[in-house]
Amino acid sequence: MxxxxxxxxxxxxxxxxxxxxxxxxxxxxxxxxxxxxxxxxxxxxxxxxxxxxxxxxxxxxxxxxxFLPGEVGHDPWTPAVAGDAALVSAGRLLRAYHDATTDVAASWRDGWQKPAVEPVEVICHNDVAPYNCVYDGERVVGLIDFDVAAPGPRAWDLAYAIYRFVPLGSAAGPRAGERLAMFFDAYGADEPLRRAARAAVVPRLRDLTDHMRAAAAAGDEAFAAHIARGDLDHYLKDMALLSG
Structure with missing residues (x-):
């Protein structure tokens, strides 16, 4: 061998x-x-x-x-994963990825694991988070795990990315507002897109919790294990916090 x-x-x-x-x-x-x-x-x-x-x-x-060489941003976050350079490079990479899909998003509506979300603008990755990013030192240089990719609006993908990278919800730190603005700046988001992304965070988490419950009910042992370890309760807590 x-x-x-x-x-x-x-x-x-x-x-x-x-x-x-x-x-x-x-x-x-x-x-x-x-x-x-x-x-x-x-x-x-x-x-x-x-x-x-x-x-x-x-x-x-x-x-x-x-195989993309580098480190993946698993928990617990290292200083590099938690740093501003990682946040900014992630925003820039997500913008470049989205821009590379605009010409096919509308015509590739079917065949994905998840249904398209209207209005279709790009092919959303649908799980942009440090644990699905490859790091070269302090910079995010790659995206992995596209299993739940599907057509949708930029704001839908941005919503989950800012929830994870800033982060928002119960994990938010004292610089959350500043880091949120940094991510949007790096992406090049205008004010309407920023408002739409912020407004989409709770609906995006609701979609995630619905998916987790349905998968576990259908016999998916991995999602059942995620629920058992408290992931679902965590998202529900954050949804309530962000809705307030």
Missing amino acids: TDQDVEEELAGGGVNRVVRVGATVRRPAGAWSPRIHQLFEHLQTRGFTGAPRSFGTDALGRDVFE
């Missing part, structure tokens, strides 16, 4: 078992996988290098993507 055959399970998979094999990542395929491969191929044609390249499927039927 060569190093190219060794499977190294990657931390933070959460819902799926994700492994590294050499310079690739292998993960279970879903009905939405063709769209994810198509998205990655499109991003390459647009010159966006902050997402993995697609390598099709392997002999086991798993999706095969490029």
